[in-house]
Amino acid sequence: MTPLDDDKPRPRGDLMIQVVPLPSDTNANGDVYAGWLVKQMDMAAATTAGRISKGRNATVAIDRMEFLSPLRVGSQVGCYCELVDIGRSSMKINVEVWTLDRNSDKARKVTEALFVFVAIDDNGRIREVPDQQGSRGA
Numbered sequence: 001m002t003p004l005d006d007d008k009p010r011p012r013g014d015l016m017i018q019v020v021p022l023p024s025d026t027n028a029n030g031d032v033y034a035g036w037l038v039k040q041m042d043m044a045a046a047t048t049a050g051r052i053s054k055g056r057n058a059t060v061a062i063d064r065m066e067f068l069s070p071l072r073v074g075s076q077v078g079c080y081c082e083l084v085d086i087g088r089s090s091m092k093i094n095v096e097v098w099t100l101d102r103n104s105d106k107a108r109k110v111t112e113a114l115f116v117f118v119a120i121d122d123n124g125r126i127r128e129v130p131d132q133q134g135s136r137g138a
Contacts, residue, residue, distance in 0.1 A: 009109065011098050013082030016044035021073050032071040037097060037111065038062070044079035045093045045115035052083060052091055053119035053129045060090070065113035076100040077110075084114065089126045091117045 017040055021032045042059055049057040071077065078098050085092040096112040121127045 008106075011078065011080040011096050011107075011109075013080040013094065013096065014048075015078050016047050016081045017077075017079040019077050021071065021075065021077060023073050026073050030073060032073060034067065037071060037077075038065070038113075040077065041079055041095045041097060041111075041113060042115065044081050045095050045117065048081040048083065048093050049091050049115075049117035049119075052086065052132065053117070055127075056120045056122070057091070057117045058120050058124075059115060060118050061116040063114040063116070065111060067111045068109055071097075071099055071110050072101055074102045078107075086129060086132055089118050089128055091119070091129060093117065 019040055021036060023030075025032050025036045027033055042062075046057060046059065076099065078100075080096045080098065082094045082096075083091065084094050093115045094112060095115055097110040098107045099110050100107050119127050119129045
């Protein structure tokens, strides 16, 4: 994105996806559809879950999503992911969305949500997540 002031909030986690919404991604008012944004967030979280689980995974829940401000067409959108918790087969990943509007040099937070994934095998059955540095949550 762009450098943020030291006294301003910053995205938590790693930048996983950076995209620009197009006019076809908007409603009649020119605002980006929420579903488009959820799709980007799910892809970013799934990428994170795949790296952690070293394989296939599936989204099982999305929790606590609130849109703080509208997303405008042409804005630079970044999805930042942070692993919050890991279980035997599950991973909780917080996704924050920050945007940089075309005519601004200040990033702003658009939304965040908690995504829950389970690791699955080639047959779609739940499998164990590989041990992460010898520690595992509940």
